[in-house]
Amino acid sequence: MDKDLPNLYKGVVNTNNNQNESVLGEEKEKIIIDNKDIKKDINRIFNSPSFIYKADVFITLNDNNKIKKTIIGKNNNSLITIDDELIDINNIAKIELI
Secondary structure (H helix, E strand, O other), rough: OOOOOOOOOOOOOOOOOHHHHHHHHHHHHHHHHHHHHHHHHHHHHHHHHOOOOOOOEEEEEEOOOEEEEEEEEOOOOOOEEEOOOOOEHHEEEEEOOO
């Protein structure tokens, strides 16, 4: 029953806890920037029964510019319009389905 087993690799454990502080600091900034209500509104538009391949919307940007666009899709950070424009979701203050 005595078999020679291979030695196990033992990694060095670094007890530097500064990494946790930097991660928490970044999350706080993301919470301030991230507008979850806008993302919920966008998801409601794309999941509505009236959305087949496009939706006409009024978009109010953070600088109070109001634009009327036809959106056809989205990626992680932007809405895609029928005119091949990208609208940054973080710049949207309000979105309404027409």
